[in-house]
Amino acid sequence: MSTTPPRQATPFTSTGWSLGDIVVRRVDEIELPRQTGPWLLPDATKEVLDEAPWLRPDFADADVPRLASHSFAVEAGGLRIVVDTGIGNDKSRANPAWNGLDTDFAERLAAAGFPPESVDLVITTHLHTDHVGWNTRLVGEDWVPTFPNARYLTSRTEWDHWAATDLDEARRQMFRDSVTPVRDAGQYGLVDVPERGHEVAAGVFLVPAPGHTPGQVAVELRGNDRRALITGDSIHHPVQLSHPHVNSCVDIDAAQAVRTRRRLLDALADTDALLLGTHFPQPTAGTVRRENDRYRLLAEHGSEIPTTAA
DSSP states (O other): OOOSOOOBOOOOOOEEEEOSSOEEEEEEEEEOOTTHHHHHOTTOOHHHHHTOGGGTTTTBOSSSBOOEEEEEEEEETTEEEEEOOOSOSSOOOSSTTTTTOOBOHHHHHHHTTOOGGGOOEEEOSSOOHHHHGGGEEEETTEEEESSTTOEEEEEHHHHHHHHTSOOOHHHHHHIIIIIHHHHHTTOEEEEOOOTTOEEEETTEEEEEOOSSSTTOEEEEEEOSSOEEEEOTTSSOSTHHHHOTTOOOTTOSSHHHHHHHHHHHHHHHTTSSOEEEOSSOOTTOEEEEEEETTEEEEEEOOOEEOOOOOO
């Protein structure tokens, strides 16, 4: 009997948000298993969720937070940009929910107007397994860059941290199949990201978001009508708006993660800027409002935006 998970297929969508001269679309990979929430965010208990009734039904069920894996496909300055590449297909992973996936993510990306050869830039918010998986695809017995014409970017601080870390076997495997082949192809570039941010394309800025990892970045999109922030894992789930002290079990520096989260939320609060959560389940986006010395998300569903020919 095959142990490979069946291909997960649902109707193609191209849900997106227009910021004026920048368009951003969500490209779905998978909804993460229900047990992911209690494992990843152990302090996000039912009692904590109950204190933020606005989380249900979209972002939590009766007892646990809901999470998803997706990428964001951005059109800006005439470029096609993919922010984070999910878990990937055919990857050998210690986490059973991520092992040997066979999803239609690549088809979804193409349906959104981003066939792999058309992508100009791939931004890696941080070098974790569920953010680099579609960096590569399996061709025969070799892992090759999925986006052959793209420049891949991550922060120099992030790269240097992992280069100096004694990796366990699971993380070494991730680097072997999803990071090193891109580096060996000469496609990975490292960016110094100052506090004010670094512009990598017209209106697309990498901004520091340390804590979850030392060199994590968030991605700020400055359209001529509206602004948006793609979180990476600085905010895993909307419960962290109501309770910014709730940390991920894999945050490297928990105190710094809380400081980063509060800084980002404070800058967004009571503006029309969109928060786009890298692991938020649908509807994925919303505006941030202050509420009783906390924050909440006013969900904003995307719309079907026509794709642009590659």
